[in-house]
Amino acid sequence: MPDRLDAGSVRRWCAATLAALRREQREIDALNFFPVADSDTGTNLVLTLQAAVEAVAANGQGESVRGESARGESARGVWKRMARGALLGARGNSGMIVSQLLAGAAAALPADEPVRGRALAASLRAAVAAGYAAVAQPVEGTVLSVADAAARGATAADSDDLAVVSAAALRAAALALESTPAQLAAMGLPGVVDAGGRGLVVMLDALDAVVRDDVPLLDALGAPPADPVNEQPALGAQEGWEIQYLLDVPLNGSTGDDHRIAALRTRLTEVGDSVVVACADPDDGGHAVWTVHVHAHDIGPALEAGLVAGRPHQVVVTPLIVTGGLDEHDHSGHSSGGDPDPSAARAVVAVVPGAGLAQLFAAEGAVPVEVAPGTFPTVGELRAAIERSGATEVVLLPNDGAYAAVAEAASAAADADCTVSVLHTRSPVQGIAALAVADGTRPFRNDVVAMAEAAAATRWAEVTVAEEAGLTVVGPCRAGDVLGLVDGDVVAIGADTERVTRDLVDRLLNAGGELVTVVLGSDAAPTLGDALSAHLRARWPFCEVHLFDGGQPRAVVLLGVE
Template structure:
């Protein structure tokens, strides 16, 4: 139950996160529907929900860790967890900005004392969010956040957190109503800013968390889409083709250089975070260059690349006829698949994507028909659940049970959106099924395998999921795996190299194939961070 409090303690922070998640859950579809800026991709509500979901989960983890102890978490523990959870789970432009807003608030709430600290926290949040955006635009969530901070600042001196929060909410709501007059694309569409509306919902939850009462006044209304005219943004080409988001471990100086480089590559640049961990968001035409810039700055991971539909309609995205959603085990393959037009979901080691992430990716694809490639046998139930959920939302989904990334690459290579859906699915399924797959892994401990007993540190060659070769080094094991696979025939070998594997290995294996199997071609890709040392496909 919401609590009445003069200030935010850990329980109030937990309650705030829970109520904000509930509010965004109720308003997600409505916020998605009015999303026309900076890109009309119809996912702002979903992105904000997922960002707050990550923040709430982090706070719950802090409370769970204290359940066996004698004391409850401190306010500092709770707000820092909230900010960190939002940072690592931030989605989209608005979600990334919201993460910075929460981080700004946490910096004050965790480190300062006094009855006015909520007022100061809101001011810090608004200022830090503007600093994180390369080119702030009025009429957006930044405007709404600034108005909330200014309204909170005008609250009576010494007022409790409930009064300050109510003032911030009212200031944000008033500013939201004015956004169509500040940003032309909103005015033409007859809608308020989607990110701003989401922030109003989050501030409304704050009011309820500290006062025990839901705030007075409803969010600003919007004009129904039936009367919306042309709301194309100022860019006649519709803006860059890709949205790139990743977490980055890097020092401050490297991040400043990264900002400059990404600002030259695209737009909608937002870089949030600090203390060595950053969330980077940018819209670009060259997704690979954006990722490479992150590699030069530090260590990027959890890379998400979304291909904006080329024929999007800027008031309400007109769904493409067909799209492919593919799960990839490394950022290099993510860039490769995104360049081919697919929507990607990164599978992190030990953290397979949940069905909600796959449903989110299907929604981001904005297509009437979607082909889903899970690329992992262990994801079959998760992918099936996601496909079923998407079908209830009116999307036609075909799940091709790919068990490895190389099977997904083979399927994507024969994808032709111009032919019928059934024909396309049959061709992609056949290509995947005709691809045998293997990977190299390092044994973590002594154990029994199909190929005998392995010791910790041995190189294991797994073919179609079973250990077939045990070796002492990667090149020797890889050659043995290739020989076993090609003994049954093949026309094309696909090699996917992990981040730390030298290019020389690819050259060695290409030569091995060329000398022993004259009619077989070889293609090589870089899997990037989080990919296994070597993935092999034989078609």
């Protein structure tokens, strides 16, 4: 029986955990009632640990299954690779939390001392702290409660004997798991043990077996892929979306980095729940990589929140289906058996200011709903446009933050046989970006995700003329002043429309961009389009420029940068 954890034992634990979770996958799926009864926790944990195994194997060439590697790699080094792989490949709420528990534990392991009982107990305490820190609104009776009990049990053992501590942690976790039905029942959920907590007990059981030398030799490199999940029609109603992505956040060496992540967590709790934000790479070439998870009714705002903090990528969006039993669906972002037929009639309905933009959107295949200056679209108008499209699947683009509530109401009022997804586009240029990637041949939810990503990746700005004197964030303005706005906030005041527009587009492109969309309004000078095109060719020769005559009122120029 080993008296310490070494690199080989951590590798065996990683492989043994994956094997054990595969065996228990269906049972854990069936237990899944919190935070959403979508019966996929077991599947998500298997996929998360599969990513961990692959990460360990990728850099473990030449390492013995038992003992240290030829390079003298430590248990901490292998555990950190395991945690990083789990973080970058985490699936679902439980997968995200478990990956953060692994990361917290890895960071606390000693780098130059043997990992015996007390070191393992300390790492479990650090794991709990990291897990609670990553979850915006922790709930007791879940995997966090089970992890906390395991850490307290390991600490109470007060021993350097590795087997004594691992057994104490497992015993305390199992007892805590038995208490979760009462805790979850208090929230109005069925009286069953928590699925994520059950998965953690499986992991601790595998660790205890490795410590007792009671598992067969398992080569992580040779581990087969996870068994595919059987696809079947959904058994319940959709309750929103599970949205996950990686987020690259440039580091500026200041507390501004922390403020961006804090603001991201705050915003995500406003648009959804089950928010988990965890750091996967604290400093990878001048930027940090974070993993983000949220349950939300709308995809767009969740992606837009990430765009404010950094660059979202590897987006995975899955419908949350509340079931009465086992509802296993695909989590790769591709269609499952419950998806609508990709050949079903599909349409995009877009709210637009002015006849020129209405013609532009109509030319691109959308059904436009034109609104006059100073007015709002009505629920009846939007519902009529949805019905007029004749489609059974509709993407609704409000193209103005002020119209979002009306769009949501129209979506709720649509006929039962029509699926309507509202993308919270805040400007027509975001709508243009979304419409450009729409593809009616792919499954509906995949199309919605692609359109939401395109809209969220588009920074928008506009140039307008102040109608009256006022105070802005950059100072006072007078009636007739030219205002430059980015994402709805005034950032520039001037007297010359062309100069303000040039300065505004330079400001946007200084932050990066490859495609510039320029939409000229009804009050734009005839020479403005040519002047802007010439400026962009001279100053930003590698940017692609799309110039449109939108004829919109009020906004002299609309700008979008992707």
